[in-house]
Amino acid sequence: MRLGIFGGSFDPVHYGHLLLAECCREALALDEVWLVPAAQPPHKQDRRLAPGKARLEMLELALADHDQIQPSAVELSRGGVSYTVDTLEAIRQQRPEAELFLLLGADSLRDLPNWRQPQRILELAVPAAVRRSGSPELDYGVLAGLVPPAQLESIRQLQVEMPLIDLSSTELRRRARLGLSLRFRTPRAVEEYIRTHGLYRDAPE
Ligand code: ATP
Numbered sequence: 001m002r003l004g005i006f007g008g009s010f011d012p013v014h015y016g017h018l019l020l021a022e023c024c025r026e027a028l029a030l031d032e033v034w035l036v037p038a039a040q041p042p043h044k045q046d047r048r049l050a051p052g053k054a055r056l057e058m059l060e061l062a063l064a065d066h067d068q069i070q071p072s073a074v075e076l077s078r079g080g081v082s083y084t085v086d087t088l089e090a091i092r093q094q095r096p097e098a099e100l101f102l103l104l105g106a107d108s109l110r111d112l113p114n115w116r117q118p119q120r121i122l123e124l125a126v127p128a129a130v131r132r133s134g135s136p137e138l139d140y141g142v143l144a145g146l147v148p149p150a151q152l153e154s155i156r157q158l159q160v161e162m163p164l165i166d167l168s169s170t171e172l173r174r175r176a177r178l179g180l181s182l183r184f185r186t187p188r189a190v191e192e193y194i195r196t197h198g199l200y201r202d203a204p205e
Contacts, residue, residue, distance in 0.1 A: 001031050001032075001095070001097055001098045001099065002028065002029060002030045002031050002032075002098070002099050002101065003030065003031065003032050003033075003034065003091070003095060003098040003099065003100055003101065004021070004024050004025060004028065004030040004032070004033035004034070004101045004102075004103050004128070005033075005034055005036060005072075005087070005088065005091065005100060005101065005102050005103065005125065006020065006021055006024070006033060006034070006035050006036065006103040007036045007037075007038060007075070007082070007084060007087065008035070008036075008037065008038065008041075009037065009038055009041055009044060009049055009055070009169060010035065010037045010055050010058070010059055010169070011037075011049045011050050011055055011169050011173070012050070012055065012058045012169055012172055012173075012186060012190055012194060012199070012200075013035070013055075013058050013059050013062045013169075013186060013190060014167045014168070014169060014172055014185055014186045015165055015167060015184075015185060015186060015187075016165040016166075016167040016168070017035065018062060018063075018069075018187075019162055019163065019165055020103065020105065020130055020162055021033045021035060021069050021103070022066075022069065023130065023160055023161070023162040024101070024103045024128060024130065024160050025068055025069060027160045027161075028101055028128055028158065028160065030068070030101060031068065032068050032069070032070070033068060033069045033070075033103070034069075034070060034071070034072040034074075034091075035059055035063070035069065035070070035071050035072065036071075036072045036074055036075050036087060037052060037055045037056055037059060037071065037073075037075065037076060038075050038082035039052055039075050039076050039078065039079050039080060039081070039082045040080065040081045040082060041081075041082060042081050042082070042083060042115070042116070043111070045081065050199050050200070052076040053076075054193075054197060054199060055076075056071055056073055056076060057193065058186075058190045058193050058194075059071035061187065061189035061190050061193055062186065062187045062189070062190050064189070072091075074087055074090055074091060074094075075087055078090070083115070083116045083117075084102070084115055084116070084121055085115070085116050085117040085120050085121050085124070088100060088102070088121060088124040088125050089124065092124055099126070100124060100125035100126065101125060101126050101127075101128045101158075102121065102125040102126065102127045102128065103128055103130065103160075104127055104128065104129045104130065105129075105130055106129065106130070106131060106132070106135065106136075106138055108129075109127070109129040109138055109139075109140075109142065109143075110139065110142060112127070112142065112143070113142050113143070113145070113146060118146055119146050122143070122146055122147055122151075126155070126158065127143070127155055127158075128155075128158045128159070128160055129155075129158070129159055129160070130159075130160045130161075130162055131159055131160070131161055131162070132162055132163070132164040132165070133161060133162070133163050133164050134164050135164065138159060140152055140155060140156050143155065167185055171185075172185055172186060172194075172200075173200040173203040174203065176194050176199060176200035176201070176203065177200050177201060177202070177203045182194065
């Protein structure tokens with residue numbers, strides 16, 4: 001059982017997130033991918049997120065028709081600041097048979113050495129970094145102090161390529177605030193959820 005874990009705020013989920021998950025599922029032959037919305041991301045503690053329930057429900061809507069990719073409420077149920085190391089420990093307990101792959105965008109790869117217990121993270125899960133086409137080569141040197149050279153090389157081999165989808169949740173929130181279209185930026189059901197629940201009407205600029 002090969003299980004991919006992809007963490008984020010998902011405030012809201014958009015096609016960049018979904019395509020990243022699908023590209024990793026395919027390239028790494030993952031049996032399942034879990035999208036894990038953070039209760040409170042450590043690096044965004046100064047920003048108010050939409051309620052966890054809403055972010056989870058939007059993920060459920062976005063993933064309703066995919067058999068292998070699903071949301072996980074592990075961080076929302078735990079509450080508090082969401083540290084990846086705690087999440088991986090919990091998932092390992094829950095699914096001891098699974099080989100865990102931690103899916104990382106370029107920004108997350110760069111930042112990983114600053115996360116809580118990065119060495120333990122790399123014991124619990126294999127990091128798989130994603131490069132968007134046309135963007136700079138990924139710098140695996142950031143992991144050099146954390147894993148031996150042979151392991152670093154095998155991590156490099158796992159790199160996943162995806163098309164560049166120039167979307168961000170920030171941009172979706174901005175568009176929602178201004179009443180602009182979200183069509184084709186996120187699944188239709190998510191777009192409708194945002195509208196009917198009046199989400200992001202007062203999102204900061
Ligand atoms: P925000 O704009 O609120 O900072 P975001 O769009 O970056 O949010 P997050 O939920 O923080 O979304 O994203 C989790 C991870 O998803 C990020 O670390 C990033 O690596 C990846 N990601 C975000 N947008 C894209 C995209 N358009 N294409 C590929 N990966 C993305």
